[in-house]
Amino acid sequence: MLDRFVFKIVPLLNPDGVERGYWRNDTQGLNLNRVYSEPDPIRHPTIYAVKAAILHEHSQQRLHIYVDLHGHATKRGCFVFGNTITNKKTQVQQILLPKLLSLNSVNFDLDACNFNDNDNNKKDKKGDSRASSGRATIFRETGCGDVPFCFTLEGNYATGLRINTL
Numbered sequence: 001m002l003d004r005f006v007f008k009i010v011p012l013l014n015p016d017g018v019e020r021g022y023w024r025n026d027t028q029g030l031n032l033n034r035v036y037s038e039p040d041p042i043r044h045p046t047i048y049a050v051k052a053a054i055l056h057e058h059s060q061q062r063l064h065i066y067v068d069l070h071g072h073a074t075k076r077g078c079f080v081f082g083n084t085i086t087n088k089k090t091q092v093q094q095i096l097l098p099k100l101l102s103l104n105s106v107n108f109d110l111d112a113c114n115f116n117d118n119d120n121n122k123k124d125k126k127g128d129s130r131a132s133s134g135r136a137t138i139f140r141e142t143g144c145g146d147v148p149f150c151f152t153l154e155g156n157y158a159t160g161l162r163i164n165t166l
Contacts, residue, residue: 013046033068034128036137051137058142065097065149066142068134072154077162078105079112080151081120083139091115094148106164 014026024031032047039048057063080098085091094115102110114120121131130136139150 013050031124031126031128033070033134034124034130034132036134037132047134051134054138055141058147063142063147066135066138066147066151067149068152070152070154072156075112075154076156076158077109077112078107078153078155079109079114080153081135082113082115082151083120083136083144083148084115084117085144085148090148097149097151102164108164109162111162 014032020027024033026032028043030044032044035044035047036051039051041048054063054066080101082094082098085094095113098108098110098113101108117131117136121129121133121136123129133152135150135152139147142150
């Protein structure tokens with residue numbers, strides 16, 4: 001089945017900030033994961049380009065999953081943030097991938113996953129909305145369920161709270 005899919009990996013989108021030791025921000029002090037709704041080609045060139053590429057793949061019916069990889073500084077474990085999906089069948093499909101991850105990884109914590117927009121799209125301490133994150137924006141702009149697999153995969157810098165038995 002996987003031979004039908006072409007996997008594309010996007011490079012690190014914040015190399016200048018990461019090089020300087022910033023966790024979330026680029027060298028302008030911007031959290032690039034809060035600008036996906038309206039990225040500026042001058043101020044956010046990497047986000048602007050990757051969003052255009054993702055939406056192009058979607059227009060060609062080649063986008064099947066979107067995963068944004070993050071390190072989480074405070075919440076322990078490895079887990080995903082997903083989106084609220086009202087269609088029950090599609091919601092089950094969305095939760096199936098994290099369930100399979102938990103069955104095949106000792107460190108993936110299914111109980112720590114969250115698929116509730118009210119929780120996942122709150123404003124952060126700076127007042128920037130998580131509704132402008134890659135996960136939420138790509139989900140909305142690809143039809144809210146047309147591409148149900150839009151996740152932020154979070155991994156803590158330390159070990160998780162639970163260890164799965166495989």
